[in-house]
Amino acid sequence: MRNRACENDNGPRPAPEKAGLFFYFCTMKKALTILVGSTNPVKINSVKRAFDALFPGYEIVCSGHPVHSGVPDQPVGDQETLKGARNRAAGLQSLFPGADYWVGIEGGIVWQEERMLAMAWICILKNAPEPMERAKEGIARSASFLIPKEVSDLVKEGVELGLANDRIFHTHSSKSGAGAIGILTHNLIDRTELYRPAVIMAMIPYL
Secondary structure: OOOHHHOOOOOOOOOHHHHHHHHHHHHOOEEEEEEEOOOOHHHHHHHHHHHHHHOOOEEEEEEEOOOOOOOOOOOEOHHHHHHHHHHHHHHHHHHOOOOOEEEEEEEEEEEEOOEEEEEEEEEEEEOOOOHHHHOOOEEEEOOOEEOOHHHHHHHHOOOOHHHHHHHHHOOOOHHHOOHHHHHHOOOOOOHHHHHHHHHHHHOHHHO
16 A cells, blocks of 8 residues: 655645655555464475465564464374464464464374375464454465385374484484475475465465
């Protein structure tokens, strides 16, 4: 939306001593505060990039905060993984009610014909004055991809997927970086880019 105060074609220009302040007022962006229910930089960056694309005219202030997911460290199935994302978003909303959006991201696994696939669910809640708008919930699921058998065998034994990846691929804290998807695609797709489209899709109810 254009700032009418900056349209001076038919009106007086500001005095020279006020020009700097006038220019600042005309060019400053409105800020949106986005909170992510995790301190994992991959999740924070994916949300930041998604909201930058969604709101190019805004300054996106995005930060991560630790909240409990209420599900096991390695969620299994869509229902449990989505529950974790919802719990993260709702936990943030309770702790920081002044934010504009609260985002929960939960990575999980699903089984398809005895093979393991990795994916994630995203849940986004919006701070809005209207009860109907405030009651909305945005959810979306990321793309899924096949996990190698040697990794899935460790997960079956109770090892969390990120740790299993580190053991098999000899990496360190891969879930805070490229993740399994980055390793398996030789960084053609990393974990940030896996999550980013799903964050945008989860925003559909608010667009």
